[in-house]
Amino acid sequence: MPARSLNVSQQLIASHLVFGRLVPGEEVGLRMDQALLQDALGTIVMLALEAMGLDRVKTEVAVQYVDHNLLQTDYKNADDHVFLMSAAQRFGIWYSRPGNGISHPVHMERFGRPGKSLVGSDSHTCAAGSLGMLAIGAGSLDVATVLAGEPLHVRMPEVWGIKLTGRLPEWVSAKDMILELLQRHSVDGGLGRMIEYYGPGVATLSAMDRHVIANMGAELGATTTVFPSDHQTRDFLHREGRGEDWMELAPDPDCSYDHHDEINLSKLEPLIAKPSSPDNVVKVRDVAGQPLCQAYIGSSANPGYRDFAMAALMVRGKQVDPEVSFDINPTSRETLENLVREGFLGDLIHAGARIHQTGCNGCNGMGQAPATGRNSLRTTPRNFPGRSGNKEDSVFLCSPETATASALSGKITDPRDAGVPYPKVRLPRNPIVLGNSIPPPPPPGEALKVKLVKGPNISSLPTIAPLADLLEVPVLLKLGDDVSTDTISPAGARALPFRSNVQRIADFSFDTVDDTYPERARATRGAGGHAIVAGMNYGQGSSREHATLAPGFLGLRLVLSKSFARIHAQNLPNAGILPLTFVNSSDFEAIQQNDVLIIRGLREAVAAGNRLIVEIKGKRRIEARHPLTARQVDILLCGGLISWLRSREGASVAREGTSG
Numbered sequence: 001m002p003a004r005s006l007n008v009s010q011q012l013i014a015s016h017l018v019f020g021r022l023v024p025g026e027e028v029g030l031r032m033d034q035a036l037l038q039d040a041l042g043t044i045v046m047l048a049l050e051a052m053g054l055d056r057v058k059t060e061v062a063v064q065y066v067d068h069n070l071l072q073t074d075y076k077n078a079d080d081h082v083f084l085m086s087a088a089q090r091f092g093i094w095y096s097r098p099g100n101g102i103s104h105p106v107h108m109e110r111f112g113r114p115g116k117s118l119v120g121s122d123s124h125t126c127a128a129g130s131l132g133m134l135a136i137g138a139g140s141l142d143v144a145t146v147l148a149g150e151p152l153h154v155r156m157p158e159v160w161g162i163k164l165t166g167r168l169p170e171w172v173s174a175k176d177m178i179l180e181l182l183q184r185h186s187v188d189g190g191l192g193r194m195i196e197y198y199g200p201g202v203a204t205l206s207a208m209d210r211h212v213i214a215n216m217g218a219e220l221g222a223t224t225t226v227f228p229s230d231h232q233t234r235d236f237l238h239r240e241g242r243g244e245d246w247m248e249l250a251p252d253p254d255c256s257y258d259h260h261d262e263i264n265l266s267k268l269e270p271l272i273a274k275p276s277s278p279d280n281v282v283k284v285r286d287v288a289g290q291p292l293c294q295a296y297i298g299s300s301a302n303p304g305y306r307d308f309a310m311a312a313l314m315v316r317g318k319q320v321d322p323e324v325s326f327d328i329n330p331t332s333r334e335t336l337e338n339l340v341r342e343g344f345l346g347d348l349i350h351a352g353a354r355i356h357q358t359g360c361n362g363c364n365g366m367g368q369a370p371a372t373g374r375n376s377l378r379t380t381p382r383n384f385p386g387r388s389g390n391k392e393d394s395v396f397l398c399s400p401e402t403a404t405a406s407a408l409s410g411k412i413t414d415p416r417d418a419g420v421p422y423p424k425v426r427l428p429r430n431p432i433v434l435g436n437s438i439p440p441p442p443p444p445g446e447a448l449k450v451k452l453v454k455g456p457n458i459s460s461l462p463t464i465a466p467l468a469d470l471l472e473v474p475v476l477l478k479l480g481d482d483v484s485t486d487t488i489s490p491a492g493a494r495a496l497p498f499r500s501n502v503q504r505i506a507d508f509s510f511d512t513v514d515d516t517y518p519e520r521a522r523a524t525r526g527a528g529g530h531a532i533v534a535g536m537n538y539g540q541g542s543s544r545e546h547a548t549l550a551p552g553f554l555g556l557r558l559v560l561s562k563s564f565a566r567i568h569a570q571n572l573p574n575a576g577i578l579p580l581t582f583v584n585s586s587d588f589e590a591i592q593q594n595d596v597l598i599i600r601g602l603r604e605a606v607a608a609g610n611r612l613i614v615e616i617k618g619k620r621r622i623e624a625r626h627p628l629t630a631r632q633v634d635i636l637l638c639g640g641l642i643s644w645l646r647s648r649e650g651a652s653v654a655r656e657g658t659s660g
C-alpha cells in the first residue's frame with residue numbers, strides 16, 4: 001500500500017507519536033524534545049518538580065527564561081529569580097538570566113530546530129512553529145510531567161491549511177496578516193485545530209515574520225501553528241551561526257487538510273484590534289484620527305530586529321507627538337545589541353522614545369500601564385480587559401508601522417497616510433550573535449548537590465482533595481463568553497509578584513469583575529466548595545496554572561460552561577476541578593448566580609461515561625457532559641495531577657517491592 005501523503009503537521013506529529021492515532025479528537029501522547037519555561041509560570045513548574053521528587057529533567061533541552069516579572073519593587077520577584085536559578089541548576093535546566101530577553105524569540109535564536117518538538121509553560125510557545133517545530137503551550141503541571149519523562153497528552157487536532165499567495169505590500173506586515181485571520185475567525189476559530197501555512201506566499205515571509213503569525217495563533221485558540229522549513233528558515237539559522245541545525249520540511253505533494261482558507265497577502269491592508277479583544281479587528285482607516293497616549297513596540301508578538309528598525313527609520317530625524325509615550329521594549333539582548341550597533345537605538349531615543357529593559361514588561365502589565373480611558377496602541381498579542389494593569393484601559397493591537405505612524409501624529413494613523421517614505425529595512429550584514437549568553441546546567445553529580453533557594457514569598461503548592469462523591473455547590477459567579485485567564489487570575493504588577501505563592505495570589509482571583517469573589521469563595525472552602533458558570537471559550541488566553549490552582553484553593557470544584565479553551569480545559573482536572581459543558585446550551589439561561597448545583601454519585605458517574613445529571617436545587621435537572629479522557633478522570637479522582645503522579649509512583653514502588 002502506498003504511504004499516506006502527510007502535511008507538515010501530520011509529519012511532525014507522526015514523528016513524535018508515543019501513543020494514539022492521527023485521528024482528530026482522539027488523545028495522543030507526544031514525545032517532547034525540548035521544553036521552555038518562563039519565570040511567571042516556571043516557579044510552579046519547579047515547585048511541581050520538587051513535589052514529584054525529580055532528580056534531573058529528561059528532555060534533550062530545557063530552558064528557564066526570566067522575562068516576565070522583571071520589576072523589582074521589593075524582594076518577591078528578585079527572590080523568584082534566585083529560586084529559579086537554583087532550581088534550574090538542581091534539575092539540569094539551562095538558565096537565561098533577566099535581560100537576555102523574551103523566551104520565544106530567544107529560544108528561536110539559540111535552540112529552535114526544525115523537526116523538533118517543544119513544550120512550553122506559556123501559551124505563546126507556538127511561536128516556534130515559525131521554524132518548523134511542533135511547539136505546544138501547556139499548563140505548568142503538564143510541563144513538569146513532560147520534564148519527568150512522560151509524553152505530552154493532547155487531543156489530536158484537525159489540520160487547518162491556510163494557503164498564502166501574493167506578497168505583503170508596503171506598510172503592511174505580518175501582524176496585519178494574523179489580525180486578518182482573527183477578524184475572519186475570532187478568538188475561538190482555531191479551537192481543536194493546528195494551523196499550517198503553505199503555498200507560494202510562504203516563501204516571501206522571513207522566519208521572524210512567521211514568528212509573529214505563529215505566536216498569535218494562540219489568540220485564535222489553536223493547538224499550535226506550523227510553517228514549513230525552507231530557505232527562509234535556513235537563512236535564519238545561518239545568521240544565528242547554526243546553519244547545521246537546518247533540515248527541510250515540506251508537505252507531501254498530495255497531502256490534504258481538514259479545513260481550508262486562503263489569504264492573498266497582496267490584498268491585505270493595515271488592521272487594528274480595538275479594545276478589548278484580539279478579534280475586534282477593523283481597518284486602521286476606520287478608527288483613524290482618535291487620540292492616543294501611548295505607542296508600544298515590542299513583545300513576543302513583534303520581536304524581530306526589523307520591527308524595531310522599521311520604527312527607527314520611520315522616526316529618523318523626527319520627534320514623536322509630545323503627548324504620546326513612545327515605549328520601546330527590546331525583545332532580546334542580541335536584537336538590542338544589533339540595534340545599537342546599527343545606530344537604530346539612537347534614532348529612537350532622539351525621537352523621544354522611552355527605552356525599557358529587554359523583556360515582556362508591559363505586555364501583561366508589568367509596568368507601562370496606560371492612563372485611564374486613554375488609547376494605547378501596542379504591538380503585543382493580547383488586549384483583554386485590564387491586562388495592561390489599568391482596569392479602565394483602552395488597548396489596541398497593531399503592527400509596528402501603525403504604532404509608529406500614530407506616535408508621530410498623536411492620532412491613530414494608517415501608516416500609508418503618515419507622509420513618511422517607506423523604509424527598506426535590511427538585516428545587518430554580519431549580525432552580532434550571542435551564542436554563549438545562556439550557560440548550560442551543571443553535570444548530574446554537581447547538580448544533585450544544589451539546594452533550592454526559597455525566599456519568604458515562595459510557598460509550596462496547596463494540597464488538593466480527591467473528587468467528592470456528592471457535589472452541592474453554590475454558583476458564585478455567572479459569566480459570559482470568552483472569559484480570559486487575565487480575568488480569572490489577573491496579570492499586572494500588583495498580582496504577578498505572587499505567582500510563586502498560590503495561596504496569596506488567590507486573593508486577586510476575578511477581582512477585576514467582582515472583588516467580592518475571593519472572600520465569598522474562601523467561605524466555601526470548608527463547606528464543600530463552589531461552582532462557576534460561564535459561556536463559550538472559558539479560560540482563553542494564557543496557560544497560567546494560577547487560573548485553576550488559585551480559585552481551586554478558594555474552593556472552586558466545578559466549572560460549567562458552554563465550551564472551554566484548550567489549555568485551560570487541561571489545567572482544570574490537573575487542579576482537581578471538574579469541567580462540565582452544557583448538553584443543551586440554552587440551559588445556561590436556567591442558572592442564576594447563587595443557585596445551588598447538585599451532582600450525586602459523582603465519582604462513579606464521571607468514570608462511567610461522559611454524561612451527568614446536574615440538579616439546579618429547587619428548579620430542575622439539566623444534562624451536562626465532561627470532556628475528560630480516562631487518564632484525566634483518574635487524575636480528578638486522585639485529587640489532581642501531582643497526587644495522581646505520586647499514586648502511580650507508589651504503585652510502581654509497590655510492584656517493584658513485590659517482584660523483588
Ligand code: MIC
Pocket residue numbers: 040041068121122123124364382491541542543544
Ligand atoms: C501572556 O501572554 O498572557 C503570558 C503572560 O505570557 C502568559 C503566561 C503567564 O500567564 O505568565 C501566557 O501566554 O501563557
